Amino acid sequence: MAYFSKGAFAFTALLLAIGWWFSASAHEFHDYYSDYPNFPPSLPSGHQPDEDINGSPPDSYPTKSCSFCIVATLQPPAYDVRPYRFDEATCAAIQQKISDFMNSLLEAANIYVFSPFVPTDCSGTQLNVCGAFNGSDVAAVHNVKKALQQQLPVFLELASDNDICQPQLEGYQVVISTEQFVEHRCLDDLSPSSKHCDPWAPFPSCSPSCRCDKNQGVLPYTVSPNWYTQPGNIRWGRNVTEYCFTVNTVDSSQLKPSSCYSVSDALAKIEWSAEDTLRSAVRGFTVYPAGGPMKTIADSWGATGTDTLKVTLNWTEEQANGGVVCVAIQNHITMSNLCKTGYGQCYVSIYNSYKSGSCCPTYRTGPPRQ
Ligand SMILES: *[C@@H]1O[C@H](CO)[C@@H](O)[C@H](O)[C@H]1NC(C)=O
Ligand SMILES: *[C@@H]1O[C@H](CO)[C@@H](O)[C@H](O)[C@H]1NC(C)=O
Ligand SMILES: *[C@@H]1O[C@H](CO)[C@@H](O)[C@H](O)[C@H]1NC(C)=O
Numbered sequence: 001m002a003y004f005s006k007g008a009f010a011f012t013a014l015l016l017a018i019g020w021w022f023s024a025s026a027h028e029f030h031d032y033y034s035d036y037p038n039f040p041p042s043l044p045s046g047h048q049p050d051e052d053i054n055g056s057p058p059d060s061y062p063t064k065s066c067s068f069c070i071v072a073t074l075q076p077p078a079y080d081v082r083p084y085r086f087d088e089a090t091c092a093a094i095q096q097k098i099s100d101f102m103n104s105l106l107e108a109a110n111i112y113v114f115s116p117f118v119p120t121d122c123s124g125t126q127l128n129v130c131g132a133f134n135g136s137d138v139a140a141v142h143n144v145k146k147a148l149q150q151q152l153p154v155f156l157e158l159a160s161d162n163d164i165c166q167p168q169l170e171g172y173q174v175v176i177s178t179e180q181f182v183e184h185r186c187l188d189d190l191s192p193s194s195k196h197c198d199p200w201a202p203f204p205s206c207s208p209s210c211r212c213d214k215n216q217g218v219l220p221y222t223v224s225p226n227w228y229t230q231p232g233n234i235r236w237g238r239n240v241t242e243y244c245f246t247v248n249t250v251d252s253s254q255l256k257p258s259s260c261y262s263v264s265d266a267l268a269k270i271e272w273s274a275e276d277t278l279r280s281a282v283r284g285f286t287v288y289p290a291g292g293p294m295k296t297i298a299d300s301w302g303a304t305g306t307d308t309l310k311v312t313l314n315w316t317e318e319q320a321n322g323g324v325v326c327v328a329i330q331n332h333i334t335m336s337n338l339c340k341t342g343y344g345q346c347y348v349s350i351y352n353s354y355k356s357g358s359c360c361p362t363y364r365t366g367p368p369r370q
Pocket of ligand 3: 266314316
């Protein structure tokens with residue numbers, strides 16, 4: 001019963017509940033179910049179970065199944081130009097922790113479980129964990145609900161990889177909610193929990209000279225959420241590390257309409273929010289246009305006080321699609337030290353022109369993920 005769809009889950013949960021009612025135990029029912037894939041036959045009317053799970057005749061049948069799914073959702077920004085999705089391993093890890101929590105909660109509360117909480121769906125933007133248990137004891141269900149409500153922020157941390165402000169999640173909202181099966185509602189007032197990263201200090205921090213449209217998605221160029229490092233010794237001498245930023249392109253159908261971009265505008269330049277005081281640690285750039293020869297370029301800076309490191313590229317879309325720009329920095333100073341963003345991350349702005357009035361969509365980037 002590992003991975004199956006929500007519909008199939010609801011069906012199975014219902015069957016398990018009926019199965020308990022109908023036969024001696026959920027476990028036997030399980031075997032029954034696997035023997036008869038075309039289940040259910042219609043319930044014989046007037047059928048009364050003979051025994052409960054302990055083998056003694058029950059006095060009444062108050063058992064109501066409480067069945068629901070815990071759902072983690074990634075809500076991308078309107079212009080999702082740097083898509084982040086759950087991969088299978090991420091889903092599985094999060095789902096395992098949520099299942100474990102729910103199952104031990106039910107076990108500790110000594111509540112009869114019809115169907116343990118298990119991973120069900122995993123699409124890139126949503127994952128589900130579903131289960132069903134005895135919902136007859138109102139006080140017990142209330143306690144489960146209370147414990148679950150308190151746990152939602154923990155699930156939120158899990159779903160955002162413990163850092164809602166990581167660059168992958170820039171502009172995203174992460175939500176934990178529950179989805180109930182109409183017939184088995186039991187969590188009526190459980191409120192969803194959600195989280196996003198609040199905006200940080202702006203970059204470029206615009207004086208009139210840098211008036212530009214900073215919105216993400218206004219240009220068909222983005223920079224990947226994480227930089228990577230490589231030794232810079234061959235080109236820059238001893239103790240130099242290159243911090244490399246991969247550029248990607250976005251299909252024109254996904255762009256945010258703007259007045260700053262004209263079709264086939266080049267990627268003119270990239271700017272980083274970087275500490276003026278660390279200028280001397282920067283050796284220069286190594287740039288690798290896609291499909292073209294690499295070259296080294298001297299570092300260039302904005303006026304003192306603007307804390308801006310820049311490189312001129314003039315790349316076509318073809319050169320930008322998979323192109324790489326590396327900043328060569330003297331060791332002991334790292335990219336995270338150089339950047340003014342804080343949190344060890346960097347603001348990177350991408351320009352389509354050298355003049356004011358251009359586009360300058362700005363993205364956060366960070367060190368390689370652990
Ligand atoms: C479900 O809970 C009710 C109330 O506590 C109890 O009477 C009933 O036996 C339970 N059913 C099962 C299958 O545990
Ligand atoms: C370069 O690295 C060597 C060996 O790690 C070290 O002894 C030296 O001090 C470093 N020089 C600079 C300028 O960081
Ligand atoms: C940018 O490159 C194009 C050719 O791809 C060239 O025609 C143009 O003059 C260059 N612009 C600048 C400012 O260097």
